Amino acid sequence: RKEVEQDPGPFNVPEGATVAFNCTYSNSASQSFFWYRQDCRKEPKLLMSVYSSGNEDGRFTAQLNRASQYISLLIRDSKLSDSATYLCVVSPILTGGGNKLTFGTGTQLKVEL
């Protein structure tokens, strides 16, 4: 079983739709949680960190449920430019303070006209 599980999609949605992605993680020692975005043949880029209290950044809302070991990402009013792969990422804190990121397989989103 993978440490971070995500539905690979693809999710095909019309422009303006609301779409939600979920992921589950198995390592209860995980301390930090993130969503990364990866465009085709590009490097991953941090979209947002995820906190237990939930957090919002514009059209994006992330939630963490530590008891259920579940993370979600909600995208409202989706744009064509949101088309990408969204990677769910968890991390313990390493010796020296570094984050060893564990990535899910990613969920592919395609926003269409």
Add this chain to the structure above:
Amino acid sequence: GAGVSQSPRYKVAKRGQDVALRCDPISGHVSLFWYQQALGQGPEFLTYFQNEAQLDKSGLPSDRFFAERPEGSVSTLKIQRTQQEDSAVYLCASSLAGTREREQYFGPGTRLTVT
């Protein structure tokens, strides 16, 4: 400012050849990470440096993989006697130490194809 750079961007190696992949982190970034991303998968952790010290190499798939960062800046990932299963994108990331978010900034990757 300059981001993380990696070279070469593309590398084709014949099975059995040795390859060396270079990473130039963002200036001043203490932490450096290597990840391997196979087609259709998320990146997988290989190894981690803080300055010149390699603090975690638990993700290196075999003893054919070796990484170094001798002066705490540039890092090299070396793969000896390459095999077809080594074909992947190798991503390098760097981050500041001690910051709350510890965001990792990724380079564009080196796409390795072993024939």
